[in-house]
Amino acid sequence: MKRSDLSFPLHLIVHPFDGYWDLKYDGRGRVRIALIVLGLVVVSTIVQSQYAGFLVNYNDPRQLNSIVQLLTIVVPFFLWCVSNWSITTLLDGEGKFKEIVMATGYALVPMALIYLPMTVASRFMVMEETAFYYLMLSVASLWFVALLFVGTMTVHQYTALKTIVTMALTVAVMGIIVFLGTLVASMAQQMIEFVVNIYRELSFRT
Amino acid sequence: MKLHACLLSLSAAALLALGLPGPAFAESAPYESYNYDSWSDAVPAPAAYLPEKSVSGADLGVGDFVEPSDIAVSARGLLYIVDSGNARIVVVDGDWRVKSVIDRFERDGQPDGFSNPTGLYVDEAEQLYVADSGHSRIVVLGADGAFIRTIEKPSSDILPDGFAFTPLKVAVDKAGRVYVVAKGIFEGIMQFDGSGAFIGYVGTNKVSPDYAEYFWRMLSTKAQKAQMVLFVPTEFSNLDMDGKGFLFATNIDPGSREPIKRLNPSGDDVLKRFGYFDVAGDIRYRSAVGPSRMIDVNVRESGLYSVLDSSQGKVFTYDHEGNLLYIYGGKGSQRGTVKTPAAIEQLGDRQLVLDRGRASIEVYAPTRYGSAVNKAAGLHYTGDERQAVPAWKEVLKLNANFDLAYIGIGKSLLMERKNKEAMTYFELGMDRDSYSVAFKRYRREVMKEHFGTALTILLAAVAAYALWRLAGRRLLRGGRSAGPPPPWTSSKAKEG
Incomplete structure (x- = not known):
């Protein structure tokens, strides 16, 4: 891994159009970096919910679960990537799955950058200053959405309108995947139950 | 055999580890004591009040009460029990000795009595205001039980023609204004002036709009609409007057977030609700049990007030800022529990809960x-x-x-x-x-x-940095040593 691989995401988040172009056509993106960013976001979210200042931390410490927090970030991430790939394949998108993962991962960089410092800063804030904390968190989220928009647009070579439509469809497809997944799981469970019951019945009869 | 013993000890250990419920400090209480923490979770708490004794009419030597419906404690420390079924009022002193039994009085030379009295208020001059519901009037008696006056069915433009006046509960403020909760009156609490003239209503319960209901109403036909439940404000269930002349009122409105109100003289609710959750009794309950139904409120010393929940027989006590302090009591058949709670009062440091179903008064002593x-x-x-x-x-x-x-x-x-x-x-x-x-x-x-x-x-x-910069510039002037260009410019440069 070269030093430029590490500094490239920082360039990308401030020059998204250039950055995503280079990511796609100059091969500057690395899947590994995207996954590291994802990991950083997970870690900073966990740290935030555990160690953010008392005035901004409304989490019940008895109900914090790092595994659940990890899953609530990692699962939607890959769900997004898969749905986005599925929908863009049908809608003449030019992006490969690898590029979608990279685009999404690199879009998360502002979150990874802002969450940790704000967690530290929140411990030194009084009530009136917490507005600043929430402002910065909103900035991180908006920045992420904007980057995701530019990333999708560049990677698939879409127009702005088509990108918005695609993103909305991606969210819908995420829902469909979750629905189908639950359906399959529930059916599989019933089928297994059925077989187990027959086996039990037979074994009791003999 | 050895295996069996081993299994037994194992299961015993497992039971210990699981921790059987049963707070050690509440051994003698026939109910569980708990309170809500800031996460709105119910957590066990020590019992704040424990049952001391149960007093029935027979215990007092005046014969059993029949469906008693209210109790009141006067400023002089006398306890008045409204024995509705026997149409009498029993006056008891602080040591549970019967002082008098008021069952008749003389009005304009004619003997008169009560018919199903349901409420009572004793003012500072020890005058009794009895809600005589069977006779549709409020009877005012002096401290000695002598008749003073009545408040009869009012006549006013705002009252409908076929209006039946059935007073249930009554309270009086320092200025002599009489507040009455009457049956079937949804407009609020009826207010009478010192001479007994009707002034108007105070503290109307508002009907909160239910948007789902509104939507169904839009879709349904006229015939269906006629069959639907009318949305009228709920009635008040009871009254009490606090030391500052504010009226405490409870209403039985399942699901209301404000079943307890503190009304100022102009009828606005000024109850402080600064606690972590609503001043509404139980905030977590099973759907089969339902929310608390507040049947009575008792204003106590230093801004405290206790409310009685008729569905669970529990007493919730709040401080003046609306923080829930403690919960005690419960329904049941054991001593110290109640069957059909009707009223709550404070006598000395004891809390009294009137149990209409068992026709007795439960006395609770503070722990x-x-x-x-x-x-x-x-x-x-x-x-x-x-x-x-x-x-x-x-x-x-x-x-x-x-x-x-x-x-x-x-x-x-x-x-x-x-x-x-x-x-x-x-x-x-x-x-x-x-x-x-x-x-x-x-x-x-x-x-x-x-x-x-x-x-x-x-x-x-800052000084160190300045020195370093200075030294760096000296070196720079000596031998040219530029750093590598930024990595992301290099590829572009190559392209161009």
Whole structure:
């Protein structure tokens, strides 16, 4: 891994159009970096919910679960990537799955950058200053959405309108995947139950 | 055999490890004591009041009560029991000796009596206001039981023609205005002036719009609409007057977030609700049981008030800011539980709950914990935060889950400018606003203390940086050594 691989995401988040172009056509993106960013976001979210200042931390410490927090970030991430790939394949998108993962991962960089410092800063804030904390968190989220928009647009070579439509469809497809997944799981469970019951019945009869 | 013993001990160990429910401190209470923490979870708490005895009419020597519906304690410490079924009022002193039984009085030379009296209020001059529901009137009697006057069915433009006046509960303020909860009156509490003339309604319960219901109404036909339930405001269930002339009123409105109101003279609700959750009794309940139904309220010393929940037979006590202090009581057939609770009063330091179903009065005595909470809450009410600290510490000794105690101690520490300690206590009590105040002061303190050191370090750092830059420029002038160009420009440069 070269030093430029590490500094490239920082360039990308401030020059998204250039950055995503280079990511796609100059091969500057690395899947590994995207996954590291994802990991950083997970870690900073966990740290935030555990160690953010008392005035901004409304989490019940008895109900914090790092595994659940990890899953609530990692699962939607890959769900997004898969749905986005599925929908863009049908809608003449030019992006490969690898590029979608990279685009999404690199879009998360502002979150990874802002969450940790704000967690530290929140411990030194009084009530009136917490507005600043929430402002910065909103900035991180908006920045992420904007980057995701530019990333999708560049990677698939879409127009702005088509990108918005695609993103909305991606969210819908995420829902469909979750629905189908639950359906399959529930059916599989019933089928297994059925077989187990027959086996039990037979074994009791003999 | 050995295996069996082994299994037995194992299961015993498992039982111990699981921890069977059963708080050790509430052994003699026939109900579970609990309170809600700042997460709105019910957590066990020591019993604040324990049943002391049960008093029936036979115990007092006046024959059994029949469907008693109200009790009142006067300023002189006399207890008045409204024995509805026997149409009489039994007056008892603080030692449970019967002073008198009022079942008839002389009105204009004619003997008169009650018919199904349901409510009673005793004012400061020890005058009795009896809601004589069977006779559709309110009877005012003197301290000696002599007839003074009646308040009859009012006539007013705002009352409909076929209006039946059935007073159920009554309260009187210092100015002599009479407040009446009457049956079938949804407009609010009826208010009469000193001479008995109807003034108007106060404190109407508002109907909150239900948008789902509204939507169905839009879709349904006229015939369907006619069959639907009418949405009328709920009736009030009971009244009490506090020392400042504010009217406490309860209403039975399942699902209401404000079943308890404190009405000022112009009829606005001014109850303070600064607690973590609604002043509405149980905030967590099984759907089969349903929310609390407030049947009576009792204003106590130093801003405390207790409300009686008729669906569970529980008594909820709040302080003047709307913090839930303790919960006790319950339904059942054991001594100390009630069947059909109807009214609550305070006699000395004892709490009395009138059980209409069993026609008796349950007497509850405060425990060490209850007394400590009452004392601390009283000192907090009068603003003696510092004197309240020992009482709060006593409370914490018995119940480490009591958030209010931490906040009380924190407030005292804040006054003593012990900001760091105050922060710890406010965090334990989950009081974010007070924590913020303490933290602000503490932060300023620390900054003041370390300002000199920080500035010295900063100046030294600036000086070091300036020196380094200076030395760097000297070297630069000597031999050219430019750093590599930024990595992302290099590829572009190559392309171009």
